Amino acid sequence: MSNHYRIPVYQPWLCGNEEQYVLDCIRSNWISSKGSYITKFEEQFAATIATRHAISVCNGTVALHVALAALGIGPGDEVIVPTFTYIAPVNAVVYCGATPVFVDSDLQTWQIDPDDVYRRIGPRTKAIIAVHLYGHPAPMDALTALAREHGLFLIEDCAEAFGARYQHRHVGTFGDIATFSFYGNKTITTGEGGMVVTSDDMLAERVRRLKGQGLAPYREYWHDIIGYNYRMTNIAAAIGLAQLENASLFLERKRAIANRYRQLLEGTPLVFQLEAPEVVHSWWMVSVLTSTAHDRDLLRSHLRTAGIETRPTFYPVHTMPMYSHRYERHRNAESLGLRGINLPSYPALTHEQIDEICYHIRTATERFSTNHDSITVFQSSSVIQ
Numbered sequence: 040m041s042n043h044y045r046i047p048v049y050q051p052w053l054c055g056n057e058e059q060y061v062l063d064c065i066r067s068n069w070i071s072s073k074g075s076y077i078t079k080f081e082e083q084f085a086a087t088i089a090t091r092h093a094i095s096v097c098n099g100t101v102a103l104h105v106a107l108a109a110l111g112i113g114p115g116d117e118v119i120v121p122t123f124t125y126i127a128p129v130n131a132v133v134y135c136g137a138t139p140v141f142v143d144s145d146l147q148t149w150q151i152d153p154d155d156v157y158r159r160i161g162p163r164t165k166a167i168i169a170v171h172l173y174g175h176p177a178p179m180d181a182l183t184a185l186a187r188e189h190g191l192f193l194i195e196d197c198a199e200a201f202g203a204r205y206q207h208r209h210v211g212t213f214g215d216i217a218t219f220s221f222y223g224n225k226t227i228t229t230g231e232g233g234m235v236v237t238s239d240d241m242l243a244e245r246v247r248r249l250k251g252q253g254l255a256p257y258r259e260y261w262h263d264i265i266g267y268n269y270r271m272t273n274i275a276a277a278i279g280l281a282q283l284e285n286a287s288l289f290l291e292r293k294r295a296i297a298n299r300y301r302q303l304l305e306g307t308p309l310v311f312q313l314e315a316p317e318v319v320h321s322w323w324m325v326s327v328l329t330s331t332a333h334d335r336d337l338l339r340s341h342l343r344t345a346g347i348e349t350r351p352t353f354y355p356v357h358t359m360p361m362y363s364h365r366y367e368r369h370r371n372a373e374s375l376g377l378r379g380i381n382l383p384s385y386p387a388l389t390h391e392q393i394d395e396i397c398y399h400i401r402t403a404t405e406r407f408s409t410n411h412d413s414i415t416v417f418q419s420s421s422v423i424q
């Protein structure tokens with residue numbers, strides 16, 4: 040969301056009732072974390088996902104923290120997480136005093152690999168976090184089976200996957216509890232914001248208590264557990280409600296954008312994230328792989344020169360300084376993290392802009408695709424950034 044690019048990688052689309060609802064908050068004086076937009080946003084979000092409870096919080100990272108806390112995850116526990124992910128779910132495990140155990144991902148769908156999950160289950164394992172990365176659902180059949188067989192909690196991080204479906208069900212309805220983010224570059228946004236969803240009444244009650252300073256329901260200003268202030272404001276919820284009203288438009292646009300990219304880039308050496316047959320990909324960010332890390336850097340700088348912003352795919356978390364003390368390799372994650380690019384994917388992106396982006400991509404790939412040398416992904420300069 041940088042201003043320096045002619046075509047940013049992402050920007051929100053506030054094309055509906057956002058302004059009217061926010062104005063209503065200001066004029067009615069309901070600007071804090073109580074108010075009718077909170078209730079409406081939570082109710083309509085729960086209905087959209089088809090779950091019993093949706094509990095608003097102030098961002099997607101605290102949504103994960105409070106979900107893990109509600110499950111009682113704590114010191115001595117291990118939680119299995121993909122290393123190829125945004126860092127938030129890993130940090131949330133550490134906030135609880137538990138230990139993240141990294142697993143590798145599938146090279147085709149880029150999602151957590153259930154076989155590797157199985158290998159890492161041990162006596163201390165308490166939970167698995169499935170991250171639906173870039174809008175593609177994680178393999179929920181295999182993960183729910185593993186969780187059931189081994190008595191583990193299953194948490195879904197749906198931050199990037201609003202609108203994604205697995206066997207016709209919306210993501211966030213498979214695990215014990217699931218979380219969403221409404222950061223400015225997510226499919227629907229509240230500026231900063233998040234949601235915890237669950238169909239379990241007791242878990243929902245625990246999340247509500249924890250996000251509101253551990254307030255006891257039976258006495259005023261009496262706190263009987265250590266909670267947090269993770270509340271969303273009515274203003275943020277007002278924006279969220281307006282965004283939710285346009286969600287199907289956003290998702291339709293994003294699918295059309297993905298299709299156009301795929302069509303126009305056919306025959307280039309770029310490889311798209313595969314859409315598995317049993318899923319509906321929500322195409323949060325259309326993402327491609329180059330053959331080498333070197334090609335990735337060349338393509339990104341070519342696009343930068345043309346005023347087009349891109350993002351690198353996530354560097355695997357196990358390679359970051361605070362998580363790299365245990366020497367481990369997760370080869371697919373390392374490969375995906377060094378060769379991937381997220382292309383501009385915001386819903387208001389026009390066909391003409393996509394055509395222009397693809398023209399520049401073609402020019403760049405024609406230049407580099409002949410020269411693969413002996414560069415391996417680990418010798419690339421992009422390792423040290």
Ligand SMILES: *Cc1c(COP(=O)(O)O)cnc(C)c1O
Pocket residue numbers: 098099100101124125127128170196198199220221222231232233
């Ligand atoms: C964005 C994101 C989060 C965190 O959301 P914030 O609202 O930025 O705190 C968590 N997990 C994933 C996979 C994300 O992409």
